[in-house]
Each structure stands twice: as structure tokens, then as C-alpha cells.
Amino acid sequence: MAPAVAKHFTKEVDKLSRVNPAAAEYPMSVNYVEFLLDLPWSEYTKDNFNLTRTRKILDQDHYGLEKVKDRIIEYLAVLKLKQDMKAPILCLYGPPGVGKTSLGRSVAKALGRKYVRMSLGGVRDEAEIRGHRKTYVGAMPGRLISQIKKAGASNPVIILDEIDKVGADFRGDPQSALLEVLDPEQNSTFTDNYLEVEYDLSKVLFIATANALDTIHPALRDRMEIIDLTGYTLEEKTQIAKKHLWPKVLHENGLTPKDVSITQPALQRVIDDYTRESGVRGLERKLGSVARNIAKSKALKEPHVAVLEPKDISRILGAATFDRDLYQDNETAGVVTGLAWTSVGGDILFIESLLSRGRGKVTLSGQLGDVMKESAVTALSYLRSRADSLGIDHRLFDQYDLHIHFPEGAVPKDGPSAGIAIFTSIASVFTQRKIRSHLAMTGEITLRGKVLPVGGIKEKILAAKRAGIRDVILCDKNRKDIQEISAEYLKDLTIHYAARVDDVLKVALLDELVANPIKLTVRDEPTPALYGPSVEVS
Secondary structure (H helix, E strand, C coil): CCHHHHHHHHHHHHHHHHCCCCCCHHHHHHHHHHHHHHCCCCCCCCCCCCHHHHHHHHHHHCCCCHHHHHHHHHHHHHHHHHCCCCCCEEEEECCCCCCHHHHHHHHHHHHCCCEEEEECCCCCCCHHHHCCCCCCCCCCCCHHHHHHHHHCCCCCEEEEECHHHCCCECCECHHHHHHHHCCCCCHHHEECCCCCCEECCCCCEEEEEECCCCCCCHHHHHCCEEEECCCCCHHHHHHHHHHHHHHHHHHHCCCCCCCCEECHHHHHHHHHHHCCCCCCHHHHHHHHHHHHHHHHHHHCCCCCCCEECHHHHHHHHCCCCCCCCCCCCCCCCCEEEEEEEECCEEEEEEEEEEEEECCCCEEEECCECHHHHHHHHHHHHHHHHCCHHHCCCCCHHHHEEEEEECCCCCCCECCCCCHHHHHHHHHHHHHCEEECCCEEECCEECCCCEEECCCCHHHHHHHHHHCCCCEEEEEHHHHHHHHCCCHHHHCCCEEEEECEHHHHHHHHEEEEECCCCCCCCCCCCCCCCCCCCCCCCC
16 A cells, blocks of 8 residues: 555554444444455556567457557557556447447457456446545445456546447536546546545556437536547458357357358358348347257257358348448439448448429428538529539529439438539439449538538548449549558549549540430520619609
């Protein structure tokens, strides 16, 4: 113990020696002194600084997640050189099932530290973190100090699971109590209400996990280093299923690799047609269903296939649950393929425009959010300003109604990434010119005709490749995102960069007309007076 703690402990023991064992406070004092003795005040596990071994363990347990692994290796490298470092507070943020909690377990294994998991979901009482005061009947220390006592070392890896689901009520705000715990400048003198003396938490490696950031207190979020786990791509899920999930479900269902194996196309069929998620929990359940079907056949001594192909997956799991969009032809004017980021990865999105005789009315459909409506209004305004350069008679805007539709109307759509696709769609339908085949695009537009960069580029590029796209148009400021994508994912894809909308049209719009162009005729109508008829006032 530190000298101040030892002095407090001696005082408590002296007080205990003067208390009658029959007194009510005697057992409480005994419990308190025993708890002080049980705490690992200066006991630390020795860290394993073999960084090559650490990287190997992280790669074995988790496929992908390169940024997270690099951050952990950086932390260990500094710790190895300095031998003493205030532990950073990492917060792994991402959708369910991407491996946030299991990653913390792997870090503890790689470091050789004790592993402690604290589930904070639904915690509403501040005393759960800070403990109760000794004066209360049934007083207990906080869960943090209790877990350190259980671990038997003062430098464990503590996983603060579901930190975004901490509640608050009349008993206090646990998130505010965590402010001291998760501040590297303050947690060296953390005080538990039950303990009454300071305890050093600065050697503890805290790793928090969260599904959403908006529910975390801003001051608490500021104390943590947010590491984004966006989810896995189809290619990464395939490798995870092959290396981790399939062997696991075989073992859980009493099978061995000799009984049955699964091909890569069959795995991709399960991922594509039966799951739509960021993580891999649903994928594990579907693979479990396949394994149970084989286990039933083996138990009944019925014949079963030794190597599972895509057709066997369809037979076992039934009709496909989800249907992925594929590229459609460019024979119709106004149909453009956009790229969208979703919580379950990237996807392609069709934008359709149609003209009909009317009075210049504009209709948007497809359950759009405010951002996409603004993109459509901006795109149309810019097109009207550039009508002459594109050979569009300005009277068409007043004599034809424009309908812009985003298919799959039951799916909500929003986000700043469809501007150039909407503009290209409208330009195509007004000029009746063809769109380049197997082309997709993503980027936002301004009233000055500039193309703005967007996010989720990796997921969008992989979605384009799966859908059979060969050319992709991006903002030129998205080059840095393309450089972070592996070359194997960019094979057979041509990336076109655009700074202005004119650059987009040069790539996207062909000079030839569509197969059955609509003949747009203009009626000669008198131009209405700008301010109405003049009125003479006497």
C-alpha cells in the first residue's frame, strides 16, 4: 500500500481492536479491513512486449480491422520504449456483431494481462460505479474496484461494454461518475465511496464499446479516442466465415471437416442472399442452420453431400431472403446508377427521371430525406442555368412535368451523396441522350456546379464491383480514399475523378440518343409579364 493508504489501514485496525465484537458495526469494520487487504495495491502482471506475437494473435482472432490493430500495436510500442505510460481510453464504435468485445479479449491475451468485462447496459445507479458509503447498511464497493479485486492485478484490460446504453434517474448519473474513471489525468487518484482512499487506475487499459455516439455525454466522449468499426465487406465476411465461423459451427454441431466442407461461392451465397448486416452474427446463425441439416442427415445415417455448393445452400435454407441489385441497361433515358452507403455495407441505387406534358411541376418519390430533396432541387436549378450549353430549350422546363423516382419506396433514403447522379439523370431525360453503360457515380453538387466529396467510398466501390459496374465517377478530393483500398478490390474498375459537374457529363453522357427517344416539342406561348398588367392610379 501507499503510505497514505497504509496509515488509513492502521487507523481502521486500531479502531477495530477497540470495538466490542458484539457491536453492530464490528462485522462491517471487519469486512472493510479485509477488503483493503484483498485489493492488489501494487501487484501488476508483466506485459508481453513481443509485438510480432501480438500482431499474430490479433490477426488470428480477427480478420480485417487493420486500423484498430495498428492503434493497439502503437500503444504497445510506446509502452515498451517508455516502460510507463498513462493508458489511453479507446472506444470501439460500430454496429452490433463486428467483434468489438472479442477484440478486447484478444488485446488482453496478446498483452498477457488479466481480462475484465463490465456490462454497463441499463446501469442507472451512480453507486454501481463509485460504490456506497460505509455508513449505509449493506454498503458495497463499486463494480470497478470489485472487478480489480477479482482480477488480482492493478493493470487489467477492462472492457466497458455498451457504454452508450448507460441510463440516469433519481439515484444519479453513472455517465458523470465515469468522467473521473475515464480521464487519464484524473484516474490515478480515483476515489471509491466505500474505499474512502485513492486508488490508482492509470495503469488499467480501458476499452469501451458503443453502438451509437449521440447518446454518450459529450464530456465523456471527449475523454475517449473513438475508433470506428464500420462493418465488414462481402470479401471480409467470406474470409471470416471460412477461417472462424465455419470451423466453429462444425464443432458446435458435432461435425468435423472430414464430414462436410463448403466452397467459397456457397459461402458468398449465404452472405449475399440470406444476411444483410454489418457484423457476422446472422451469418453464424445461417451457417449453423446448414451445419444442423448435415448433422441430422449424419445422425439418421442418410446420404449427404460432402462438399456444399450454392445449389445445396438454396435447398437447405430455402428461397433467398434478400435480393441484391445488379446493373441495368442504359437504353432508357434518365436512368442513372448511384452508389449508397448503408449500415450493412455499400449498395447501388437507381435514380429514374421521366417527363410528361404539364406545367413545369416537379415530383420526388421514393421516401426521401430532406438532404436528398435538397440535392434534387439544387441539381434541377443548376441544369436550368446551363440549359443553353446542353442544347435544352428553356421552355421545356415550363411545359413538361418532371418526376424523379428512387425505386424501393419502402426503404428510407437520405444522405449527401446523390447530387451528381440526380443531375445526370435529369440532363439525360431532357436531352434524351444515352448514359455510358456499366457506370455508377457518387458525389454531391453545389449551385456553382462544383462536385463535393462524400464518405463510405470503400463500401461503395465494393458494392459497384459486385453489381457488375466497370466505371465509377467520384469527386477528385476522394482520391485519398481510393489510395486506402487494396489493389485487388479495384481490379477491372476504372475510376473517373470530377471537380465540376461538366466533368461528370463528359464521362457519363454519350452523344447518341437512346433507342426510343421521346420527342419533346415546344408550344409557342406568350411569355407572362414579370409583374403582371400595369395599373394606372389617378
